[in-house]
Amino acid sequence: MADYTPLELKQTLRIRKLYSLHYFQFAAGYIFPGERHNFWEIVYIDRGEAEIGAGDAVYSLRQGQLLFHQPNEFHTIWANQATGPNIVVISFAAPAGPMKPFCGAHFTLDAPMRRILRQIVSEAQRCFGQVLDISEQRQLVPLDNAPIGSQQLIGLYLEQLLLLLLREAPKPSAPPARAALHLTEEQRAAELTHALSQYMREHLDGRLSFQEICKESGLSQTALKQLFRRYNQMGVMEFYQRIRIEEARRLLREGLLNVSQTAERMGYSSVHQFSRQFKRLMGMSPLGYLRSVRG
Numbered sequence: 001m002a003d004y005t006p007l008e009l010k011q012t013l014r015i016r017k018l019y020s021l022h023y024f025q026f027a028a029g030y031i032f033p034g035e036r037h038n039f040w041e042i043v044y045i046d047r048g049e050a051e052i053g054a055g056d057a058v059y060s061l062r063q064g065q066l067l068f069h070q071p072n073e074f075h076t077i078w079a080n081q082a083t084g085p086n087i088v089v090i091s092f093a094a095p096a097g098p099m100k101p102f103c104g105a106h107f108t109l110d111a112p113m114r115r116i117l118r119q120i121v122s123e124a125q126r127c128f129g130q131v132l133d134i135s136e137q138r139q140l141v142p143l144d145n146a147p148i149g150s151q152q153l154i155g156l157y158l159e160q161l162l163l164l165l166l167r168e169a170p171k172p173s174a175p176p177a178r179a180a181l182h183l184t185e186e187q188r189a190a191e192l193t194h195a196l197s198q199y200m201r202e203h204l205d206g207r208l209s210f211q212e213i214c215k216e217s218g219l220s221q222t223a224l225k226q227l228f229r230r231y232n233q234m235g236v237m238e239f240y241q242r243i244r245i246e247e248a249r250r251l252l253r254e255g256l257l258n259v260s261q262t263a264e265r266m267g268y269s270s271v272h273q274f275s276r277q278f279k280r281l282m283g284m285s286p287l288g289y290l291r292s293v294r295g
Contacts, residue, residue, distance in 0.1 A: 013162055015155045017093035018140060021124045023132040024087045025246065026050070026079040027254040032135075034076035040099060041069040041091040043077070044109070044117055048085030051078040059106055064114060066165075067106040070099075084250065088117060092158065098166070107165055111191065115231065116161045123153050130282045133253075134292055192217060193231045200243050206267030210237055245281050248274070252290055259286045 019039055023046070034053065043052055044066040052059045052067050053076035059067055069075045079085050109117070124132060127142050127150035142151060199216050200208060213236055214224050228236045244266050251262045263274035278286050 013094065013098040013159060013166070015092050015094055015158050015162075018151075018154065018158075019091040019093070020089065020137065021091075021120070021128070021132065021140060021154070022087075022089040022135070022137075023121050023124075024089065024135070025084065025133060025250045025253065026077070026087060027084045027250075030077070030079040030084060032077040034074055036072050036074045037091070038071045039091055039093050040071060040102075041075070041089065043067045043069065043075075044088040044090075046086040046088055046117075048079075050085045050087060052076070053078070054104070057104075061106065065106060065108050068102040068104070070103045084254070088121060090120070090158065094162075099162075101166060102162075107168060113161060113164055116157050116164075118231075120154055120157045120161070123150055123157065126150050127154065131284070131289065131292060133249075189227060189231055193227065197239070197243065200240050201247070204244050204247050204266060206244060208240060213240070241277065242281055245278055248278065248286070249282075249289065252286060259290075262286070 017039075019037075020041075043061070045061045045063050047063055049060065049062045052061055053074070054067065054069055055073050055075075061067060077087070121132070127146045128140055129143055196213060196217055200213070210221070214221050217224050217227075219227065224236060228234060228239055234242075248262050248266050251257045251265065252259070257265060259275070260271050263271045266274065268274035268277070275285055278284075278289070282289060284292065
């Protein structure tokens with residue numbers, strides 16, 4: 001019988017506590033006056049642009065860029081662009097040593113890193129509910145029916161992202177490398193899904209069909225379905241419906257339209273159909289959502 005000597009795996013960085021996890025859709029002109037706290041925070045621009053205050057510095061971040069706030073650093077957000085940004089905010093406790101390279105650091109994420117962030121948000125919605133944009137929330141409360149291991153998966157995804165960023169930490173502000181002539185399959189898929197999501201955002205009235213999206217992608221129906229299942233963990237039309245509801249949430253949150261007007265703007269045949277779809281995806285009615293975001 002052969003003798004084996006196990007390798008004790010080195011743990012470079014562990015995330016034990018999560019304080020907040022938000023996906024905000026800010027209105028144009030929104031200003032967060034600022035706060036400080038004794039744990040780490042990352043701010044990622046998923047869509048649009050924003051100015052982020054960090055201590056005495058102000059960073060203009062655009063889509064795909066991420067900034068670290070170290071513990072006790074005062075930080076603010078100015079959404080002073082024409083279009084309100086979508087921003088992921090995650091705050092957590094982490095050991096000081098491994099996190100030292102992230103002090104004052106900001107990064108432009110590549111396609112695999114952006115995919116990890118999408119997985120974090122997606123798993124958070126399964127764990128805590130679809131609504132992740134209540135800024136006054138001070139405690140994360142898992143759903144009674146949250147999938148097994150969802151909290152651990154969020155921690156693992158976050159650790160994976162941080163470890164990948166640590167490898168880039170010596171030059172966090174360096175511009176992205178020039179694109180290679182032959183992109184990897186992973187990069188092509190990520191860029192295609194991003195382009196298709198932008199195409200869907202240009203057709204939010206509900207008239208866009210699966211066949212039209214398929215034609216825009218240049219893929220077969222089977223390949224397109226596989227692409228979305230792999231990179232978005234849902235079907236093509238389900239993804240499209242979520243984008244429409246995302247826009248409806250923005251209209252309601254900013255007070256631009258009432259529920260009936262929003263339903264009409266988004267191409268729903270009736271308020272009842274809109275409310276049913278909204279509740280299916282968000283876990284609450286449009287009026288319930290308005291009450292939650294307005295306190």
